[in-house]
Each structure stands twice: as C-alpha cells, then as structure tokens.
Amino acid sequence: QQQVKQSPQSLIVQKGGISIINCAYENTAFDYFPWYQQFPGKGPALLIAIRPDVSEKKEGRFTISFNKSAKQFSLHIMDSQPGDSATYFCAASMNRDDKIIFGKGTRLHILP
Amino acid sequence: NAGVMQNPRHLVRRRGQEARLRCSPVKGHSHVYWYRQLPEEGLKFMVYLQKENIIDESGMPKERFSAEFPKEGPSILRIQQVVRGDSAAYFCASSPDRVSFNEQFFGPGTRLTVL
Numbered sequence: 018q019q020q021v022k023q024s025p026q027s028l029i030v031q032k033g034g035i036s037i038i039n040c041a042y043e044n045t046a047f048d049y050f051p052w053y054q055q056f057p058g059k060g061p062a063l064l065i066a067i068r069p070d071v072s073e074k075k076e077g078r079f080t081i082s083f084n085k086s087a088k089q090f091s092l093h094i095m096d097s098q099p100g101d102s103a104t105y106f107c108a109a110s111m112n113r114d115d116k117i118i119f120g121k122g123t124r125l126h127i128l129p
Numbered sequence: 130n131a132g133v134m135q136n137p138r139h140l141v142r143r144r145g146q147e148a149r150l151r152c153s154p155v156k157g158h159s160h161v162y163w164y165r166q167l168p169e170e171g172l173k174f175m176v177y178l179q180k181e182n183i184i185d186e187s188g189m190p191k192e193r194f195s196a197e198f199p200k201e202g203p204s205i206l207r208i209q210q211v212v213r214g215d216s217a218a219y220f221c222a223s224s225p226d227r228v229s230f231n232e233q234f235f236g237p238g239t240r241l242t243v244l
Contacts, residue, residue: 023171053235060133060220060235061172106171115185116162117233119171 020044021109023120031128036094038123040107043088047109051117052081052092055104064105065092097127131156133236135221141242148208148215150239154223161204162233163196166218178204211243 022041030036042050049068053061067074067081067090074081080093094101107120134153142148154161159180164172177185178198189196193211198204208215218240222233 021171058237060222060237062235063232108171115177116174116188117172119164119173121169121171 020118021107021120023107023123025123026121027124027126029126029128030097032097032099034097034127036092036097036101036125036127038092038105038107038125039089040091040120041087041089042109044109044111045088046111047118048112049110050081050083050090051108051110052079053106053108053119055106055122061106094125097125099127099129101125102127133221133223133234135219135236135239137239138237139240139242141244142211143244144212145210148211148241148243150206150208150219150221150241152204152206152221152223152236154204154221155225155234158223158225158234160224160226161198162222162224163204163206164220164222164235166220166238168217172220175206208241211241213243216241216243 020043024039051066052064054064055061065076065079065081067083069085072083078095083090104122104124106122108117110117136151161178163175165175166172174188176189176196181200193209195207218238220235220238222235224233
C-alpha cells in the first residue's frame with residue numbers, strides 16, 4: 018500500500034525555469050516530510066525537509082510548500098540548472114515509527 | 130570524514146546462490162537501516178537495526194532474507210537462494226541515535242543482479 022504518491026514521474030524544464038514536483042500522503046500521523054535528491058549510481062541525499070507546523074520552508078533555490086488540510090506538499094526549484102538534473106523523492110515519516118516512506122520518484126531533466 | 134560505506138557496489142549472482150551485502154555506518158552511528166529500490170521505484174524500508182539488535186523488520190520478506198549488526202564489524206544483509214526478483218539496488222542508511230532517525234545518511238548502494 019503506497020502511502021506517499023508523487024507526480025509527475027518525469028519532468029523536463031528549461032534552464033532558468035521553475036521545477037515543481039508534487040506529493041500527497043494518506044496517513045495523518047506523518048509529522049516529517051523530507052525531500053531527497055539522487056544522482057545516477059549514488060544513494061539519496063537529504064535536500065530539504067519540513068514539519069507540518071509550517072506551510073513553507075525555503076533553502077536557497079529550493080522551497081517546500083505544505084498544505085496540511087489537503088495532505089499535500091510540493092518541491093519548487095527556482096532558476097533550475099542543468100546540475101539539478103537528478104531523481105527527486107518525496108518522503109514521510111512519523112515520530113513513533115522508525116522508517117521513512119518514499120514516493121516513487123520524479124526524474125528531472127533541465128535543458129541547457 | 131567517511132560517510133556510509135557499502136560493498137560490494139555491484140554484485141552478480143546466479144539463481145540459488147547467496148548474496149551478502151555489507152554496510153559500514155558513519156563513524157559513531159549505531160543505528161542502521163536497509164532499504165531496497167526496484168527499477169523505477171522509490172526506496173522501500175526493509176529493516177532497522179541497532180548494535181546486536183533487530184528493532185524493526187516489518188519490511189523484510191519472511192523467507193530467505195536476514196540482517197545483522199554485530200557488536201564489531203559492518204551490518205550484513207544476507208539473501209539466501211536468490212531469485213531474479215531480488216535484483217535491485219540495496220541501500221543502507223545510518224543515524225546517530227533513535228531520536229535522530231529522520232536524519233538518515235545513505236550509502237551509495239549495492240546493485241544486485243541475479244542471472
């Protein structure tokens with residue numbers, strides 16, 4: 018049973034554009050929502066994360082928007098660069114559990 | 130300042146053989162997690178271990194799979210009598226303690242191919 022649904026599966030964006038990846042979750046007990054970036058042949062690396070007590074978190078060109086009532090959150094990459102080309106995973110976890118639940122990933126390609 | 134190390138990076142096995150995957154956590158981390166990633170899929174949790182203890186194995190297949198994290202040495206994920214469906218990337222992650230489990234650092238993975 019997939020608990021975190023991610024879309025789109027793949028995304029192509031022009032250099033300098035805004036990349037937007039969306040996720041929806043089902044379990045209202047989730048209280049931590051990280052995003053991971055994975056390059057080919059590498060393990061996922063934590064990019065940015067948010068807790069449900071805030072609606073937005075920004076770190077450099079990366080912003081998470083969080084809508085608790087809709088049970089949705091999204092990653093925005095501003096001024097997208099070719100070096101941002103990677104697979105991005107949204108994820109969720111809860112404090113009383115020890116596992117991170119991952120979405121299926123979005124393969125992002127930034128055109129030079 | 131070494132991160133999580135996994136070896137081998139690539140492993141090829143024939144059906145019926147055993148696969149042993151090793152994970153050395155970040156120095157000072159005593160909590161290890163194993164995940165499996167099938168092609169075009171996200172990572173799926175398999176097992177969470179502390180030194181000498183299995184804390185949560187709810188994601189482990191009931192048969193053929195086992196994991197350990199001994200007092201000394203790396204964590205080992207063992208797959209007995211491998212089948213083609215076991216072909217995947219296996220990632221290990223570590224965290225310094227239970228409270229920081231959200232801050233898992235991932236290794237580069239072992240890519241298992243079953244012929």
